[in-house]
Amino acid sequence: MTSNKKLLILPGDGIGPEVMRQVRRVIDWFDQRRAVSFDLSEGLVGGAAIDAQGVPLTDETMAQAMAVDAVLLGAVGGPKWDALPFERKPERGLLRLRKEMDLFANLRPALVFDALADASSLKTDLVRGLDMMIVRELTGGVYFGSPRGIETLPDGTRRGINTQVYTSPEIQRVARVAFDLARLRRKQVCSVEKANVMESGILWREEVQAVHDADYADIQLSHMYADNCAMQLVRQPKQFDVIVTDNLFGDLLSDCAAMLTGSLGMLPSASLGAADASGRRRALYEPVHGTAPDIAGKDMANPLATLLSFAMLLRYSLNLGDDADLIERAVQKVLAGGLRTADIVTPGATKVSTSGMGDAILGELDKLAA
Incomplete structure (x- = not known):
């Protein structure tokens, strides 16, 4: 018992x-x-x-x-x-x-049951058998960073401010969740950021790679820019096993992946x-x-x-x-x-x-x- x-x-x-x-x-x-x-x-x-x-x-x-x-x-x-x-x-x-x-x-x-494969907006052969997991960091990033707010400038124009900020521990702990999940699945993790234009993305990539190299050499790790990931989700979604990403990109990409299944419910x-x-x-x-x-x-x-x-x-x-x-x-x-x-x-x-x-x-x- x-x-x-x-x-x-x-x-x-x-x-x-x-x-x-x-x-x-x-x-x-x-x-x-x-x-x-x-x-x-x-x-x-x-x-x-x-x-x-x-x-x-x-x-x-x-x-x-x-x-x-x-x-x-x-x-x-x-x-x-x-x-x-x-x-x-x-x-x-x-x-x-x-x-x-x-x-x-x-x-x-994002799991597509065979019986519902034709409910997706994508071609059936692209989504039949889809079984992927998005791991989104939920408590940091641009939704919580500071400074933030709306201010009026001296010339009377207004400016909205939000700050994308992450620390090493915040990135490391969500990366470990993704790697641990991958060990229960197909042992593949794709880490998603915008390291080409954002310093926080550079830090994200470096920290995820460091966690992998230290403790998860058995997991296949790849890196992808967020805009490319969005394209790949509708081009060839079955290439992914576990995606790990930050709060903002995770918000967007998880909803995109959800609709690949054709049924939010x-x-x-x-x-x-x-x-x-x-x-x-x-x-x-x-x-x-x-x-x-x-x-x-x-x-x-x-x-x-x-x-x-x-x-x-x-x-x-x-x-x-x-x-x-x-x-x-x-x-x-x-x-x-x-x-x-x-x-x-x-x-x-x-x-x-x-x-x-x-x-x-x-x-x-x-x-x-x-």
């Missing part, structure tokens, strides 16, 4: 609770069929926390997040809370989690913190999609991105790769069988509800575990 792992579930707002409900069913299945047990706690975040507790995240829930093995989040926000002051908006709860857990490495996989993500002495990292897992308030409560939402986020949790926080594989294989088989929620339905496919998709996943898990 695997010792119980502590998970905090934060369903959030909109479709968050209903997609998370299907993940809870899968967690129960693992408890019964795979001898993988979890100590689960559930809390409020975002608009749900504002309505019940007056703030987007309480100190108590924050303390829980710091203590567990991993956090699984649904989605936060919605028009109901748009008029609130900036500091009280639902999204502040998610930002507080990321900041206080020091989640500096954002993992965004299918994509999971993870945000990881630094490893402690035991190797444990604080981690938060969440689907890329938003709260979709227009379909909330209608049993229409696609739960697969949240379920695949749980698979990432099993793989990267709990070292349960076989169990993560099981979920991903179940998703593949359900899609190959022609079942689709409304967001990914195609002519000839069978449209199912949120709970119907959960039923189908559990059915495939039963078959795979038999």
Whole structure:
């Protein structure tokens, strides 16, 4: 029996609770069929926390997040809370989690299931079988550097200032995350920057290379300018295994890679913190999609991105790769069988509800575990 792992579930707002409900069913299945047990706690975040507790995240829930093995989040926000002051908006709860857990490495996989290959805007042969990971530095760079602001010059014109800044430790730690992930995959890392025109890019390239040479000689490392990487993503995306890049370029390139799959509603993500002495990292897992308030409560939402986020949790926080594989294989088989929620339905496919998709996943898990 695997010792119980502590998970905090934060369903959030909109479709968050209903997609998370299907993940809870899968967690129960693992408890019964795979001898993988979890100590689960559930809390409020975002608009749900504002309505019940007056703030987007309480100190108590924050303390829980710091203590567990991993956090699984649904989605936060919605028009109901748009008029609130900036500091009280639902999204502040998610930002507080990321900041206080020091989640500096954002993992965004771009995985194309065979059954959905023709949903991409690219030719099918370019994306069929695509399986890549973008590791984005999440807490530094131009979004956080100073000086920043808007100033009025003596001649009356205005100037906007943002500063791209990185230190060696910030680069080194996200590089190590990328190299460690590559060891679990195809052992290839492409480091992306603009060393041809930016000093911060020169530092990025030098520090990533130094980490590689010191500790990761078994990994194939390449370097690429960000503009070329954007071109290569739409030219020949399957050349990439793991891409590691800074906050700004990661923001842009991960969204580009996401759309290679043709379905934003299918994509999971993870945000990881630094490893402690035991190797444990604080981690938060969440689907890329938003709260979709227009379909909330209608049993229409696609739960697969949240379920695949749980698979990432099993793989990267709990070292349960076989169990993560099981979920991903179940998703593949359900899609190959022609079942689709409304967001990914195609002519000839069978449209199912949120709970119907959960039923189908559990059915495939039963078959795979038999």
